[in-house]
Amino acid sequence: MHQAIGVIEIKGLASAITVADTMAKVANIQLVDTEKAKGFGWITVKVEGDVAAVNAALEAGEQTAIASDSFIAKKVIPRPGEEIFTVFWPQEDEAPEKPVEAELIVEPEEVAEPEVAAEPTCNLCHDPQCPRVKGDPRQDCIHFEEEK
Template identity: 40%
Template sequence: MRKDMETLGYIEVTGLSTALVVADKMLKTAAVELSALENTKGGGWITVVIKGDVAAVSVAIEIGKEAVGDAFVSSAVLANPAPGIDGLSQGDLFTTPQPDPDPDPTPAAAPVTDAAEPSVTSTAPQVEVIQPKTVAHQADDAAVKKPQATCNLCGDPACPRKLGEPRKKCIHYRELFNQDHKK
């Protein structure tokens, strides 16, 4: 089979486990090669990409549609795709990025030292110096740690009511209710 005459088949399904089942069924049914499993953006859809000849890819895609039922989203068979189409995929779901090779393969030259002088290296741990807080800093910290009010009715930080909860949970509800209804 010539590389340029290869057919691409795409089937998109909901969920990774469904994609694995589809890939397994297609690979066992027809003489196709699994090219990639791609995670699409949003919806939990996974695209299974296969390669092979036109007949094998078409049969494999049809078997895949039948195997997944309601989890099927879409499919496409590209017979004799244009050059570069197979490179448009977003990437393989199961591959991990390979580390970049060292850009400078030449080893760095070792520093020249005099053999008569022994080299001394320090192994002392680094010590972080912590300054004691002044009274002004402690007052700033206390102001920052002031409890936040969660009740939008009374604004009291001691009130257990949170925004959106019934007004009756507010510890100041009766006072606020009487003020509103005195008029």
């Protein structure tokens, strides 16, 4: 039987992660689930543990959320009825099992280095055989007479 459950609502995923981290570090609780609300970017973080630990965790979570201006609400339920878990908590044994996917190991292929063509030195004809380099007179290009 569960000792106590606690829920805290936070604005924003980053703030919810920070609050959950703080709660887990402060008290001996178990983070059960996070649930995204249908609007406003609210996230509900659900925890369980003994009553004192859940109270301490939610207080620390509330202070962390208030510091970042993201606190909405919190609630501790000591000695909850089992019906609460069927409605609000995920059931591990009822969840469909995901099929196990085989790992595909792909070995890298040897890639041949592409042959580097000689770079053209002439910016007029782009012929690698042309002795002209950029900045030389146009008349030095071997294709100067053809371009006229």
